[in-house]
Amino acid sequence: MKVVANLTLCQGHARCEDICPEVFSTDAIEGKVVVDRPDFPAELEDKVRMAVRNCPEGALRIVKAAAA
Amino acid sequence: MNAPYLPGPHDHVPANLIVDFDFFDVPNGVTDPIEIWHDLVRRGVPPIFYTPRNGGHWVFLRYNDIVDAYRNHELFSTYQSPVPPLPNYPVLQPNGVDPPQHDVFRKILAPLFTPLAVRRMTEGLQHRSQSLISGFANNNGCDFIADYAAKFPTGTFLELFGLPEERLSEFLRISDTFFRSTDPDVRVANLQEIYEVLEELFREKERNPGNDIASVVVQSRDAEGNPYPWIDILNCGLLLFAAGLDTVTNTMAYIWRYLATSADARQKFRDRLDDPAAFQLAIEELMRINAVSAIYRRATHDFEFKGVQLRRNDRVVLSNTVANRDASVFKAPQAIDLERKVNNHVTFGVGPHRCIGSHLAKREIMISLQEWLRQIPEFELDPEQDATIFGGPVMGFEFLKLRW
Numbered sequence: 001m002k003v004v005a006n007l008t009l010c011q012g013h014a015r016c017e018d019i020c021p022e023v024f025s026t027d028a029i030e031g032k033v034v035v036d037r038p039d040f041p042a043e044l045e046d047k048v049r050m051a052v053r054n055c056p057e058g059a060l061r062i063v064k065a066a067a068a
Numbered sequence: 069m070n071a072p073y074l075p076g077p078h079d080h081v082p083a084n085l086i087v088d089f090d091f092f093d094v095p096n097g098v099t100d101p102i103e104i105w106h107d108l109v110r111r112g113v114p115p116i117f118y119t120p121r122n123g124g125h126w127v128f129l130r131y132n133d134i135v136d137a138y139r140n141h142e143l144f145s146t147y148q149s150p151v152p153p154l155p156n157y158p159v160l161q162p163n164g165v166d167p168p169q170h171d172v173f174r175k176i177l178a179p180l181f182t183p184l185a186v187r188r189m190t191e192g193l194q195h196r197s198q199s200l201i202s203g204f205a206n207n208n209g210c211d212f213i214a215d216y217a218a219k220f221p222t223g224t225f226l227e228l229f230g231l232p233e234e235r236l237s238e239f240l241r242i243s244d245t246f247f248r249s250t251d252p253d254v255r256v257a258n259l260q261e262i263y264e265v266l267e268e269l270f271r272e273k274e275r276n277p278g279n280d281i282a283s284v285v286v287q288s289r290d291a292e293g294n295p296y297p298w299i300d301i302l303n304c305g306l307l308l309f310a311a312g313l314d315t316v317t318n319t320m321a322y323i324w325r326y327l328a329t330s331a332d333a334r335q336k337f338r339d340r341l342d343d344p345a346a347f348q349l350a351i352e353e354l355m356r357i358n359a360v361s362a363i364y365r366r367a368t369h370d371f372e373f374k375g376v377q378l379r380r381n382d383r384v385v386l387s388n389t390v391a392n393r394d395a396s397v398f399k400a401p402q403a404i405d406l407e408r409k410v411n412n413h414v415t416f417g418v419g420p421h422r423c424i425g426s427h428l429a430k431r432e433i434m435i436s437l438q439e440w441l442r443q444i445p446e447f448e449l450d451p452e453q454d455a456t457i458f459g460g461p462v463m464g465f466e467f468l469k470l471r472w
Contacts, residue, residue, distance in 0.1 A: 030179075
């Protein structure tokens with residue numbers, strides 16, 4: 001599995017970074033999401049899923065690694 | 069030139085969609101201005117309705133309609149959208165224009181308000197908060213608004229704009245008039261005074277730039293290396309003044325008012341004092357439940373939206389507080405659950421105009437609450453409240469007396 005961000009939808013709420021800083025951060029210029037670890041380890045799956053569900057713009061999704 | 073963005077009569081609105089609702093007016097007996105909005109839902113008014121008050125405007129109550137309006141600037145513009153309608157309203161930068169023009173000043177400001185930039189402000193915010201709270205912690209009470217919630221964001225504004233602390237009382241005075249006065253002549257004079265202050269500030273930062281937001285804004289250049297129009301620079305300053313003070317003050321007032329009445333919530337936050345991530349997630353729930361702003365848009369042309377006919381220049385008011393308790397989105401929406409797992413609140417809006425100061429606002433609130441609970445772990449409402457409350461685009465209290 002892999003987590004991907006749609007930077008057109010992202011408006012920089014940074015809720016993902018609050019919830020799972022191990023995987024998400026925010027760039028210093030536009031303030032949009034940076035997926036630091038798209039191939040997150042299994043033990044972070046719950047946190048990544050919470051980050052995805054808490055994105056107010058629906059800008060994050062989890063895809064099968066092969067499809068990414 | 070006539071003002072081309074004023075709305076016309078409402079003969080396109082069917083009678084069953086008209087509700088008499090004045091969100092500036094909080095009826096006697098109501099002790100919490102947010103309740104005038106939730107009362108609409110309890111009364112079962114149409115989720116998209118029109119009120120003839122305040123120049124006439126639509127109100128959206130459903131989460132999905134509000135989010136759609138935020139995201140669709142081709143239908144719902146921020147340009148010339150004030151309620152009540154005013155001709156030639158100042159075009160705040162970047163909030164008063166739509167994409168792509170919006171992107172110009174948004175890009176100038178964005179690096180200054182990223183989570184990274186805000187984290188760098190932490191020490192200054194902590195210092196300000198500690199020193200304000202220690203000024204009254206040894207008393208047995210305070211007026212939370214005057215003694216803390218107004219001073220803290222205003223002092224922060226001064227620091228971020230490279231202005232000296234000595235100007236705090238002057239800024240408290242002009243911002244109080246800006247946000248609270250309803251006298252048209254006073255408001256015109258106040259806006260003039262704010263422009264004069266901003267003019268002097270930006271001219272000074274142009275001559276002697278420093279490490280502050282005003283200097284960044286005044287020194288910004290377009291792709292050809294030319295400065296931006298001076299009026300846009302001033303109106304960017306006006307936006308930051310207008311957006312970052314009263315909202316934070318009143319959100320804090322709501323949060324402290326709630327905590328003063330809930331020993332359980334105070335305990336939960338004290339338990340999280342050494343776990344900033346958990347503390348912040350709990351704050352997120354208080355941001356959801358205490359959304360103090362209602363946001364304006366203007367219909368760009370005649371169109372149908374969710375089965376309702378809107379006409380060009382119709383005003384639309386988006387109720388964040390109602391959206392945040394929409395049962396189709398939030399589980400047990402009326403309950404305050406400090407461990408809420410999924411919390412897509414719209415307190416800061418969504419879409420291109422998402423509040424650029426959201427990270428600063430949340431950090432101001434988090435640091436304030438951490439410092440407060442360390443110095444004043446237990447507090448309650450003083451039974452002798454001056455019950456002056458106000459509605460409007462930012463709701464809140466003029467006084468909030470706490471004791472401990």
